[in-house]
Amino acid sequence: MSAAPATSPSRSRDGTAASLLNDEERTRIRAKSAQFAPPAAALPDGRRDLVGLSREELTDIMVEIGEKPFRTKQLWHWIYHQGATDFSRMSSIARPLQEKLAERFVVGRPGVVTEQTSQDSTRKFLFRFRDGQEAETVYIPDRQEDRGAVCISSQVGCTLSCTFCHTGTQALVRNLGAAEIVGQFMAARDSYGEWPSPKGDTPRLLSTIVLMGMGEPLYNYDNVAKAMRIIMDGEGIGLSRRRITLSTSGVVPMMDQCGAELGINLAVSLHAVRDDLRDEIVPLNRKYPIKEVIAACRRYPAASNARRITFEYIMLRGVNDSEADARELVRLISGIPAKVNLIPFNPWPGSSYRPSTREQLDRFAKIVMDAGFASPIRMPRGRDILAACGQLRTESQRLRRAERTDATPDPAGA
Secondary structure (H helix, E strand, O other): OOOOOOOOHHHHOOOOHHHHOOHHHHHHHHHHHHOOOOOOOEOOOOOEEOOOOOHHHHHHHHHHOOOOOOHHHHHHHHHHHOOOOOHHHOOOOOHHHHHHHHHHEEOOOOEEEEEEEOOOOOEEEEEEOOOOOEEEEEEEEOOOOOOEEEEOOOEEOEOOOOOOOOHHHOEOOEEOOHHHHHHHHHHHHHHHOOOOOOOOOOOOOEEEEEEOOOOOHHHHHHHHHHHHHHHHOOOOOOOOHHHEEEEEOOOHHHHHHHHHHOOOEEEEEOOOOOHHHHHHHOHHHHOOOHHHHHHHHHOOOOOOOOOOEEEEEEEEOOOOOOHHHHHHHHHHHOOOOEEEEEEEOOOOOOOOOOEOOHHHHHHHHHHHHHOOOOOOEOOOOOHHHOOOOOOOOOOHHHHHHHHHHHHOOOOOOO
16 A cells, blocks of 8 residues: 555545545455455364454354354353353253364464563554464553553555654555454453453453554454454443544545444544655555545544544654644644543654654643643553654565575575
């Protein structure tokens, strides 16, 4: 999904986002996304993973193996409410069926390669999927309560190449499937032992999901939407749509579809208030410029005073942090139920950007707050383990290239 060149025809249109809201545009995005599809669900031994299937798909599979459709409800409860991965522990299912299921299916999880805990209790997981690809997931605890947010990845690598983001230095490898997206949350629950206890007194630490990890979730919309429907299902994980936030750099046609079909919270990675600058630091802006992104925010159906759109704004010293920038930001979002997260830049190896000074952060925040918008300064979490905003990246692609090189016979026969 490479960004369009600066001469993208959308810049010459009438300035409204409506011209982009059509089936042809969404079909083009999906066709491009299909080139980065996840691998097939079947394991090498022929068994299929039940995680990531919709209720309808699960019912169809039960019918195929000669079982009644009511088995779907039983399995759904064990997989998504109880967190069971072993069919033999599903006590409401008779042993012969347990054995039949175990022969044909698995209830999978991504493998945990590393699990790091920051000095501030932020926890970062490096997950490896069945084809060897990897992605990172972060749990950020709330300092005030025994709960927190799970930051989930939607792609291996990223297509957007935002210049301030470490993830953007890793080329897009592929999309994550619904099972891999749901699986990140479930594996994090495993780590925290959060599945319900027999006494029903298990704390709900992982209370919020933010799709702010690796990748652009709206360039993998179908898999993300399927995963979120599973997570929101009241008979399973049962997380409210009010506790799920999707972050996008501004894929305008899919923003509309996400609002209409999922109604989850929206966060927009804005980061600049002028097209010339945003073209540079968020290259997707060449395809969907600021005016179109803001227009899509204004019509986002879930936006209200109770559920405000979040504008993410990374503060780069001398780049986008002037008081004039703050005033223009206020003008752009005027009339939108919104808040602004000001994010101090989190350094990563090789970056030339510097974080704004605390004094400039405070001046910028005051202008936004005086205009009536909440503008918290998001204090970095997990910096010491490269788990903070913009720091996620895996080395799996580079390592696989090295492995392929090592495995290639020397043409000279050495």
